[in-house]
Amino acid sequence: MNAFNPSAREAANQPHAIAPLVSFDRVGKVFSVDGQAFEAIQDFSLAINEGEFIAIVGSSGCGKSTLLRLLVGLDTEFSGEIRVDGAPVAGIGGERGIVFQEHRLFPWLTVAQNIGLGLVNEKLTQGERARRVHEFVQLVGLKGFESAYPHQLSGGMAQRVAIARGLVASPRILLLDEPFGALDALTRQQLQDELLAIRERSGITTLLVTHDAEEAIYLADRVVVMAPRPGRIKSVVEIELPHPRQRTGADFHRLREQLLHQLTGDGDYLPPVLQRVEGVRPEFIAL
């Protein structure tokens, strides 16, 4: 099925009438660290309906990236079950597109060639391939930059290329792992709006990992709050505010307070500015 399917939004509004597109059922993940078992994820269950926008928030190390790696099929060793459209995840598949925090573009390839990499597993003629790349170059506002190389792009433009690469194969699910974390505030807000526009147009099911409570409330239909050690669901908060959401509105403020309270409740949450100083506890940072 094509991701750009207008009926997807309608389907999402009837969550009980259809089977979920993605389901995590009692998922657990244990790493072996220096011969010791380390439980990174414990008993994670979540059903995501087609067309839904889910944000996962939680402090550094609570298992957010690990969950995405499991869903995308990059790591197949886990307990419990993950299903996409009813079928257990067994490896990487074209119906799941992923965007990482660092853009991961190839420096020796142009914008168009980097986006085209998202189509390596698709059987297309050269003409079809070029048309699809062109369509997605336009979608992310990079017309005129097709032949540019990554070093000629700003951070925001590079991340747009990464988003286009994640979308070009028309996945049913877009997975984003802190995609805007390294961008300045203004660019971040611009890209958040573009992501909403893409979602509005395509109805694509979206799973966004972020440590930014405000970003989660601005974008998502539901926010999953995770707690660390072991990584597990602490709560799920429905965001019923209509779009476009006003970051300065009273309801928005109330939801942000609620989320921050849950994130800080266990004393484990580092504000985003501190999370960038990997592994350093706030009490050790002179402000």
Ligand SMILES: Nc1ncnc2c1ncn2[C@@H]1O[C@H](COP(=O)(O)OP(=O)(O)O)[C@@H](O)[C@H]1O
């Ligand atoms: N390959 C690995 N081997 C051992 N431990 C890992 C590995 N990947 C992640 N971890 C650990 O699992 C926990 C969750 O990591 P991660 O999913 O990256 O968290 P987050 O994305 O929420 O910051 C962390 O404690 C991390 O150190």
Ligand SMILES: [Mg+2]
């Ligand atoms: Mg991570």
